[in-house]
Amino acid sequence: MRLSGDWLTSRWKRGAAAVLAGALPVLAFPAPSWWWFAYVCLVPWILLARSAPTGRRAAYDGWLGGFGFMVAVHHWLIPNLHVFTFVIGALLGALWAPWGLLVRRFLAGRPTVGRVCAALLVLPSGWLMVELVRSWQGLGGPWGLLGSSQWQVAPALRLASVGGVWLLSFLVVAVNVALAVLVAVRESRIPALAGLLATAAVTSAAWAWSPRPVPDGRVRIAVVQPGVIGGPDSGARRFDREEQLTRALAGQHMDLVVWGESSIGFDLARRPDLADRIAALSRLVKADILVNVDARRADRPGIYKSSVLVGPNGPTGDRYDKMRLVPFGEYIPARSVLGWATSVGRAAGEDRRRGTEQVVMDVGHGLRVGPMICFESAFPDMSRHLARDGAEVLLAQSSTATFQQSWAPEQHASLAALRAAETGRPMVHATLTGVSAVYGPDGERVGSWLGTGRSASVVYEVPLARGSTPYVRHGDWPVHGALLILAGMCAAEGFGALRARRGGSAPQPPPAHTAHESPARHGR
Structure with missing residues (x-):
């Protein structure tokens, strides 16, 4: 199939927008340290992914946004690792591709109240899974977890004593999802607002209940x-x-x-x-x-x-x-394959040895x-x-x-x-x-x-x-809770697909937009 020049131009523009949208959260971390920005910084990325015309495009939006995020929060490595910083960003950015699919699955078109309520739980859970996987030391470790942007906010620190940085990340993403719905889906503003109020109520209760040192x-x-x-x-x-x-x-x-x-x-x-x-x-x-x-x-x-x-x-x-050693700084993972990194930057010439306890x-x-x-x-x-x-x-x-x-x-x-x-x-x-x-x-x-x-x-x-x-x-109970939420989503999706198959029709993905919504509204 031959692609038109206009479509190719739009595709590249959309890709650049996804990279920039993914990079926005870096401003919530030091040195800028705009902690408040963390609660709105994901909204452009979410709006872009929900407007994707296909699931494949939503996955690309997730991937490219993840690439922008990883490069932005690790930009200080560029003088040392050079091009390898972008290679790492591209590899780890792929972790957000499923998250882009989830955004489209739950928020595309005119989502029902049920889908919006589910999104307030599923999308933060999906983000937490990405943070969990990339926190493995071999993939770079937990640098730039979204919840850690709240390091100077006393109420947030109090909540960290309850569920760690994972709980903060979950709440920050949930607020971003609710705001994205408030901005883009007029019919679902009531459940989105209810979600914000519920988040505020739950966090206030946890803040009041959690014991002080x-x-x-x-x-x-x-x-x-x-x-x-x-x-x-x-x-x-x-x-x-x-x-x-x-x-x-x-x-x-x-x-x-x-x-x-x-x-x-x-x-x-x-x-x-x-x-x-x-x-x-x-x-x-x-x-x-x-x-x-x-x-x-x-x-x-x-x-x-x-x-x-x-x-x-x-x-x-x-x-x-x-x-736990710094990848490339103190050792090179799979040195026989990636040892060339020493020729393009200041990667470790000899691997350090690890302690055991x-x-x-x-x-x-x-x-x-x-x-x-x-x-x-x-x-x-x-x-x-x-x-x-x-x-x-x-x-x-x-x-x-x-x-x-x-x-x-x-x-x-x-x-x-x-x-x-x-x-x-x-x-x-x-x-x-x-x-x-x-x-x-x-x-x-x-x-x-x-x-x-x-x-x-x-x-x-x-x-x-x-x-x-x-x-x-x-321990990490918010991570365990997120796993249960995603498992429940998968079970519900599987049950829905089974019912549709028994009914003689395959389940249809939600449309990117309806007849009452213009393509321009979705950035196409």
């Missing part, structure tokens, strides 16, 4: 951020700067000092001189020091990133080896802390497990020095607010070059951020809390 004293934790140190022998000069900044903390009565990710480039077993210098610092400031070693191990093959606790007598033996450390003064390293602070399950294992303070040692002039440092620092709120445990996000930040058990910021232009050591009064949040106790 019970205050349980305070601890003093220092963050050492040396800043950007480049050029020859940068590792030694960074250590000297960290040593200088730690010395400045003497006499400030701390419980713990935390250095950033890759703060030491040598295994301390191979460099006892460095271990002795850190132990001397520990004696000076009268607190243990949690450093981070990025080096080839002396006791086993390979390079590890490890949180290592050093006390006044040297390394205490408490060590956590990073378990999370660790809760007993530091001086009876404090129990749960360390994570960089990328791992994006994973809700890791902080939840540490809280269940008895960690009183969550720690993330990080470095975004490679992406210093991008939005990445601010967005990375914001994730700690969600982890704190989800677990009811304070979280310290300590970096080499900024942004370093501390959050209390309710996710509220403690003190000021240490920005990317700072080289400093700062002591934070960190509030502790006791008790357990519903999210820690019950």
